[in-house]
Amino acid sequence: QQQVKQSPQSLIVQKGGISIINCAYENTAFDYFPWYQQFPGKGPALLIAIRPDVSEKKEGRFTISFNKSAKQFSLHIMDSQPGDSATYFCAALSRKTSGSRLTFGEGTQLTVNP
Amino acid sequence: DGGITQSPKYLFRKEGQNVTLSCEQNLNHDAMYWYRQDPGQGLRLIYYSQIVNDFQKGDIAEGYSVSREKKESFPLTVTSAQKNPTAFYLCASSWTSASGNTIYFGEGSWLTVV
Numbered sequence: 001q002q003q004v005k006q007s008p009q010s011l012i013v014q015k016g017g018i019s020i021i022n023c024a025y026e027n028t029a030f031d032y033f034p035w036y037q038q039f040p041g042k043g044p045a046l047l048i049a050i051r052p053d054v055s056e057k058k059e060g061r062f063t064i065s066f067n068k069s070a071k072q073f074s075l076h077i078m079d080s081q082p083g084d085s086a087t088y089f090c091a092a093l094s095r096k097t098s099g100s101r102l103t104f105g106e107g108t109q110l111t112v113n114p
Numbered sequence: 115d116g117g118i119t120q121s122p123k124y125l126f127r128k129e130g131q132n133v134t135l136s137c138e139q140n141l142n143h144d145a146m147y148w149y150r151q152d153p154g155q156g157l158r159l160i161y162y163s164q165i166v167n168d169f170q171k172g173d174i175a176e177g178y179s180v181s182r183e184k185k186e187s188f189p190l191t192v193t194s195a196q197k198n199p200t201a202f203y204l205c206a207s208s209w210t211s212a213s214g215n216t217i218y219f220g221e222g223s224w225l226t227v228v
Contacts (some may be wrong), residue, residue, distance in 0.1 A: 006156075034216070042141060043118075044157070045191035045217035099145060100210065101172070102217055106156040113140055 003027050004092050006105025010066070013112050019077040021108045023090035024073065034077050034102070035064065038087045047088070051076035080112045117141065120205050126228050127192065127199060135190045135196035135223045137205035146188035147206040147217065152175060157204065163188055164210055194223060202225050 006023045013019045023033075032051055036044035050057045050064040050073065058063045065078040077084055090105040115135045116143065118139045127133045145164050149157040157174030164181040177196025182188055188207075202224055208217040 029137060030197070036219075041222070043206075043221050045219070047215055099162055100208070101147070101159055101162055102157075103159075104149075106158040 003103050004105045006108060008091050009099050010019070010094060010109045013080045013110065015080065015082060015112055016066060017020065017031075017112075018077075018079050019021070019080045019084070019110055019112070021075045021088055021090070022072065023074065023105050024045075024070075024072045025092050027092070027103075028071070029050055029094050031095065031105075032093035033064070033066065034048065034093070035062075035074050036089045036106075037082060038078060038089065048112050080110075082112045082114050085112050118196060118205055118207055118218060120203075120220040120223045122223060124224045128227050128228060129134065132191055132193050133225065135192070135203055135205075135225070137188045137190065139186055139188075139200070139205075139207045139220075141207055141218065142185075143207035143218075144210040145208045146182065147179065147208075148172075148178070148188070148193070148211045149204040149206065149219075150188045151202040151204060151222075160203075183212075199225055202227060 004025050035047045036039035037042040037047045048059050048062045050066050052068050061078045068074040088108045091102045093102050121136045147162040151157050158174050160178050161180040163169035169182050176223040179191045202222050204222045206217045213216045
């Protein structure tokens with residue numbers, strides 16, 4: 001069962017444009033929502049994260065918008081650069097007595113054209 | 115340098131063989147995880163461990179086994195029962211405090227069946 005749905009699967013943006021990636025979740029027990037950036041052949045690296053009591057978080061050119069009632073969150077990359085070309089994953093964290101675990105979206109392959 | 119070390123980077127397995135992927139972390143993290151990544155499917159959780167000598171099955175544990183004899187080590191064995199083992203395998207670790215659960219990833223290991 002896919003608990004975190006991510007779209008689009010791929011995205012092409014011109015340099016300087018805005019990249020927007022969307023995610024939706026079902027499990028209301030999720031309480032931490034990170035975004036990861038992955039370059040080919042490398043492990044994912046944490047980009048930015050948000051908690052559900054906050055509607056927006058900004059770090060440099062990267063912003064997460066969070067809509068708790070709609071159970072949706074999105075990543076905005078302002079002034080997109082060719083170096084931002086990578087695969088982006090949203091994720092959601094759930095905590096159980098057996099431990100915490102991240103559930104990932106399917107990923108978005110972003111290409112920023114020069 | 116602190117971090118998560120996975121080895122080997124590339125591994126080839128013959129049909130019917132078991133292979134073990136190594137994961138070591140020197141971040142003093144309590145929790146460790148194994149994810150599998152296939153194209154277009156994001157990251158799927160195989161096993162995770164919150165403390166030494168304890169681990170839990172993730173979403174796709176069949177055909178895999180793990181051990182957690184030391185805090186810093188969490189090896190993954192891909193057994194012959196795993197019918198489609200060719201994939202990119204990612205080890206990760208995190209703290210287990212309630213205030214945050216940033217999960218950090220290693221560089222990954224490529225496993226190919228020949």
